[in-house]
Amino acid sequence: MKAILLIPVFSILLFSCQPEKNASDNSSSEVVQKVSVKSIGATEFQNLSNEANSIILDVRTPEEVAQGKIPNAIVIDIYDSDFETKVTQLPKGKSILIYCSAGVRSAKAGEYLIANGYTSVYHLQGGLGDWYKNNFPLEK
Numbered sequence: 192m193k194a195i196l197l198i199p200v201f202s203i204l205l206f207s208c209q210p211e212k213n214a215s216d217n218s219s220s221e222v223v224q225k226v227s228v229k230s231i232g233a234t235e236f237q238n239l240s241n242e243a244n245s246i247i248l249d250v251r252t253p254e255e256v257a258q259g260k261i262p263n264a265i266v267i268d269i270y271d272s273d274f275e276t277k278v279t280q281l282p283k284g285k286s287i288l289i290y291c292s293a294g295v296r297s298a299k300a301g302e303y304l305i306a307n308g309y310t311s312v313y314h315l316q317g318g319l320g321d322w323y324k325n326n327f328p329l330e331k
Contacts, residue, residue: 228301230316233325236288239313245286250300255292259329269296279307290315
């Protein structure tokens with residue numbers, strides 16, 4: 192009697208653990224690529240910053256920016272209460288190149304942009320530390 196009661200329970204558990212099938216399961220040649228923030232070094236960051244279709248975004252605090260910033264960077268402090276509103280006003284059709292002091296805040300800002308529909312987002316791995324090591328210019 193107990194065995195008969197366990198059969199429906201076992202069947203439910205067995206079939207509920209199967210992966211969901213969707214339309215893309217039928218085509219093994221179709222590859223779904225997830226959009227993510229691309230971590231790049233200072234040289235590639237500088238090369239991309241010279242392209243017309245890019246925006247440089249500095250997410251540091253005003254005190255940090257006062258010590259110098261990458262030329263032509265737009266400054267939007269990640270700790271600003273309006274950060275999310277301001278940053279999502281950037282055009283989605285451009286490459287967004289983000290940096291901070293060490294790379295942690297820029298990666299976080301990049302993830303926020305990706306989550307909000309931006310598809311070409313880069314962050315300076317190592318932050319301005321990597322920029323300094325390569326002797327690239329700063330402006331005050």
